[in-house]
Amino acid sequence: MARRVSTPSSPKKRALPPIGWVVIVALVLLIGGGIWYVNRLNTNEWRHVSKIGIRLPFKYSIHGIDVSKHNGRINWQELRQMRFEELRLQFVFIKATEGASLTDKDFKNNWKQADGVGLYRGAYHFYIPWRTPESQFENFKRSVKLKKGDLPPVLDFELGTNALSQEQVIANLKTWLTLAENYYGVRPIIYTNADFYRRYIKENFVGYPLWIADYSGWTLNRYDDAVIHFWQHSKSGYTDGIRGPVDYNVFLGEVEDLKALCLK
Template identity: 50%
Template structure:
């Protein structure tokens, strides 16, 4: 009889410990969720939720954004956030020049924004000619952001051939500007082509689903495009929003 009571008591204690453990786990998950949610806030003038844990916010634009009033862009502040940098499309493929590039490049700097230029890469075009196209159009100055290779399409090119082409463009552009280019890529292409092949290059990831960027190399992740549907004074239509991921003091590392 005493042994039976003892076992029953142990069983009850065991169940209590299990329920206590599950309760603590649930509280922890709720706390983490609340903490993560507090790092994001919907900023009405921008029209999107913004990740508040980052201090440096910016946008990227092309001719699709039409004529931009850069003074209004630089003056916009909401929710304690102001835009500090802009990446501007310069070229595409071997011959194309973005029709708004020259104006955007000049006026973004005049408005006081940190500026950078990007090239939209075509895997079926000669990578050397594509690099030449970018170099001819983009005259980087001290303080400008590093050049960007925008890699979004593969067109069915074999992986090895595509990777070789990317490497040619990156090497040629780095040699010209004496700074390592940034690679802009989505999560799928990062896994298929970039990870393990270009780990020494600064990474700009386009990922609209994650609030935690743990699946990327955090040592190289410098920019995160977290939303493509924001609004900015002085720009018509949707705008891509980005943050600088490392500590703000490290921003100079990706500038000339």
């Protein structure tokens, strides 16, 4: 007679202890909260673009760069023809002058070439706070002739000084901006960073178009009610036609808004 083989009983599954459930729930909440937080921050629809090596805020469709002699010789045709994610560069700010006497050696050629390939173009002056605003504006005026369709002149204010008080710096900035507005017939754009915006610009230059350099975050919420037109969000992008990295900017509006900002 065959012997009956007994089947070993399956081991009983141990119930997950309460601390285990606490850990699981905490992980789910942490992951879900992280996803919610990232999506909340990503209101500007940032996405990495391998073609140019940086992320872009795809909430906005008008992207551009700023250049100076430090970018070397530029192939403007290649730059204009480049496409990335069905977009292309549409505007450029070009350094014209610095202080009371310096002129960017590539300005004249860059200014002409940018116009030739159909980019919206703007010229900027690198402001030296310990030089007189009158002499600095004369330097800019000698080099920059604007025409209909050009962007307003730009005052690049990112250099500090201990030689003047805050009140004196503000007064001199107002002098340069007033001279430029009277001469060109349009209110200039102020380029600055977060620190200088809070210290000098916020309470003193209401109504001026702002171009903010800020690489620190996903949004510009910390600028309160400031009317910001341009955002320089990266200094390490790439483009066809330029060797090495270049500053990337975005216009915070539509094409009609950009055209309205230009000289009439």
